[in-house]
Amino acid sequence: MKIEEYLKAVEEKIKFWIDELGDEYISEIFSSIKSGKMVRSQLMFLISKDEKMVALSAVIELIHLASLLHDDVIDDAEQRRGVPSVHATEGSKVSIMLGDILYSKAFVELGSYSETIIKDIANGVVKLSMGEIADVNLSKEFNSDENLYLNMIYNKTASLIEVACRVSAIHSGKDGVKFGEYGKWLGMAFQIIDDILDIVSTSEELGKPAMNDFIEGKTTLPYIYLYKEAPHLREKVKSFHLKTLSEDEQEWIKEQFEESGSLEKAMDLAIEFSEKAIKNLEKENGELLDIVQNLIERKK
Amino acid sequence: MKIEEYLKAVEEKIKFWIDELGDEYISEIFSSIKSGKMVRSQLMFLISKDEKMVALSAVIELIHLASLLHDDVIDDAEQRRGVPSVHATEGSKVSIMLGDILYSKAFVELGSYSETIIKDIANGVVKLSMGEIADVNLSKEFNSDENLYLNMIYNKTASLIEVACRVSAIHSGKDGVKFGEYGKWLGMAFQIIDDILDIVSTSEELGKPAMNDFIEGKTTLPYIYLYKEAPHLREKVKSFHLKTLSEDEQEWIKEQFEESGSLEKAMDLAIEFSEKAIKNLEKENGELLDIVQNLIERKK
Numbered sequence: 001m002k003i004e005e006y007l008k009a010v011e012e013k014i015k016f017w018i019d020e021l022g023d024e025y026i027s028e029i030f031s032s033i034k035s036g037k038m039v040r041s042q043l044m045f046l047i048s049k050d051e052k053m054v055a056l057s058a059v060i061e062l063i064h065l066a067s068l069l070h071d072d073v074i075d076d077a078e079q080r081r082g083v084p085s086v087h088a089t090e091g092s093k094v095s096i097m098l099g100d101i102l103y104s105k106a107f108v109e110l111g112s113y114s115e116t117i118i119k120d121i122a123n124g125v126v127k128l129s130m131g132e133i134a135d136v137n138l139s140k141e142f143n144s145d146e147n148l149y150l151n152m153i154y155n156k157t158a159s160l161i162e163v164a165c166r167v168s169a170i171h172s173g174k175d176g177v178k179f180g181e182y183g184k185w186l187g188m189a190f191q192i193i194d195d196i197l198d199i200v201s202t203s204e205e206l207g208k209p210a211m212n213d214f215i216e217g218k219t220t221l222p223y224i225y226l227y228k229e230a231p232h233l234r235e236k237v238k239s240f241h242l243k244t245l246s247e248d249e250q251e252w253i254k255e256q257f258e259e260s261g262s263l264e265k266a267m268d269l270a271i272e273f274s275e276k277a278i279k280n281l282e283k284e285n286g287e288l289l290d291i292v293q294n295l296i297e298r299k300k
Numbered sequence: 301m302k303i304e305e306y307l308k309a310v311e312e313k314i315k316f317w318i319d320e321l322g323d324e325y326i327s328e329i330f331s332s333i334k335s336g337k338m339v340r341s342q343l344m345f346l347i348s349k350d351e352k353m354v355a356l357s358a359v360i361e362l363i364h365l366a367s368l369l370h371d372d373v374i375d376d377a378e379q380r381r382g383v384p385s386v387h388a389t390e391g392s393k394v395s396i397m398l399g400d401i402l403y404s405k406a407f408v409e410l411g412s413y414s415e416t417i418i419k420d421i422a423n424g425v426v427k428l429s430m431g432e433i434a435d436v437n438l439s440k441e442f443n444s445d446e447n448l449y450l451n452m453i454y455n456k457t458a459s460l461i462e463v464a465c466r467v468s469a470i471h472s473g474k475d476g477v478k479f480g481e482y483g484k485w486l487g488m489a490f491q492i493i494d495d496i497l498d499i500v501s502t503s504e505e506l507g508k509p510a511m512n513d514f515i516e517g518k519t520t521l522p523y524i525y526l527y528k529e530a531p532h533l534r535e536k537v538k539s540f541h542l543k544t545l546s547e548d549e550q551e552w553i554k555e556q557f558e559e560s561g562s563l564e565k566a567m568d569l570a571i572e573f574s575e576k577a578i579k580n581l582e583k584e585n586g587e588l589l590d591i592v593q594n595l596i597e598r599k600k
Contacts, residue, residue: 023430025437070400074393093374096396097433100370103400104425107407111418118411118418125404130323133397137325 048172069099124163131156139217158187185277195220225262348472362406369399424463431456439517458487485577495520525562
């Protein structure tokens with residue numbers, strides 16, 4: 001089975017589960033949601049090399065989709081993957097409840113697996129939601145604590161990738177610890193690079209407004225490092241927090257990132273994490289190595 | 301073990317699970333949530349007569365609490381059980397995410413049970429959320445379809461009570477079908493009586509504004525029957541939908557409920573359902589009979 005076929009099978013499984021609910025309205029709004037790259041399923045297939053993993057991938061994708069539906073309400077997002085979000089077309093109530101349906105349907109299907117796998121995945125969802133609360137709370141004020149930030153992105157982004165990698169290893173008789181570590185550090189590196197791209201990319205490249213994180217209050221790693229590295233700029237940097245910046249102000253802050261070396265320092269940590277991700281991999285895991293390589297080189 | 305001790309043990313189990321998450325903020329906001337009557341746990345104890353059911357009751361209560369946290373966002377509710385809602389004090393973002401944490405922590409703990417119980421409970425949450433979407437959608441226009449209404453309240457209210465009763469029977473070696481039916485029809489009767497009380501009680505008795513359902517767009521059973529029984533009033537009744545009514549208008553509609561016999565007809569259906577609930581019970585289930593009796597006689 002090729003990976004394209006596998007991902008197609010995962011999509012079909014999810015559609016089957018949704019249609020099984022027997023509610024036309026729900027099937028209709030679900031079909032309006034655009035598929036993403038299904039990174040978690042890709043990883044699960046590359047780790048397990050086992051097409052029997054389709055249903056477990058569908059569980060993880062359903063959970064990921066549910067989290068995005070709630071995320072869009074929280075971020076008041078009009079768009080998702082380039083099309084109007086369910087939140088925008090159907091309202092926040094439907095977006096919350098459809099999210100709940102996807103979460104609970106995922107847990108129905110998860111009921112067929114072992115206790116270890118059920119608990120691992122459910123714990124991943126606990127962490128994901130704790131990460132979202134931490135993200136909301138850390139965004140209220142300028143956060144200069146690197147550890148709080150790293151813990152938040154671990155919960156919010158890395159934990160579900162870690163779990164996806166670990167359960168696909170366990171379920172296919174491979175080393176859960178090794179592949180769990182791979183997923184964890186890949187997720188951490190991914191989020192840091194995502195935060196860097198928010199700063200260095202144009203809105204066109206991102207497909208969403210650039211430098212938007214700081215406007216939303218998110219003091220990502222480059223901002224934390226800028227605060228640390230340039231004490232004389234602290235007041236001014238803090239004064240920009242939660243504000244829409246003029247072009248001149250954006251240019252100014254970008255220059256400070258360069259001069260202080262904060263962007264580079266953030267990138268160094270992403271590289272350090274990606275090295276941790278691949279540390280225990282072997283030659284046969286070439287595709288997993290490639291994913292890390294592409295991540296480090298990705299432009300958007 | 302007395303029922304009070306049992307309920308106390310359920311509460312302690314929930315608190316233990318929340319504290320186990322190791323997040324002070326989450327423990328703090330969780331402790332601000334006031335306990336309810338824990339009807340589902342009461343039923344589970346009365347059915348199973350087994351104190352080993354504490355953890356499973358705690359799972360059901362966590363799920364119920366999670367659904368209320370999302371409900372409060374959807375209804376924009378300022379209060380819950382007479383105290384400010386999490387939605388009101390912490391905002392909708394935290395209320396959504398805390399709900400997700402409670403749902404997923406419930407599923408973590410549920411992982412220790414049999415596949416039958418896991419799937420039954422997770423399916424209950426699917427139905428609950430589908431019922432919420434149906435409630436939102438049916439409230440957009442005047443709904444005169446009794447079946448749509450009954451199906452919605454089954455999903456929204458009765459399904460989790462049904463599941464709670466069924467799993468406590470199964471887990472204690474009793475008849476799952478019999479007690480599941482009990483829970484289902486009890487839940488149906490409960491919701492219809494709740495809808496009647498919205499009309500016949502004063503705001504003081506309810507502890508919330510009276511006749512509020514119709515203002516929110518909810519065409520409950522008495523409204524559906526009024527529409528059916530009094531064709532000459534249809535236009536006027538429909539014109540009141542989704543509106544805040546003057547005292548005179550409220551009085552007028554209450555008179556029409558009396559004259560048309562719609563309230564009585566709704567009560568008859570509630571009684572019919574409560575009879576279905578107790579049909580298969582035996583003498584030894586006296587307390588379960590009492591619950592139904594009290595429900596029919598309850599004032600608020």
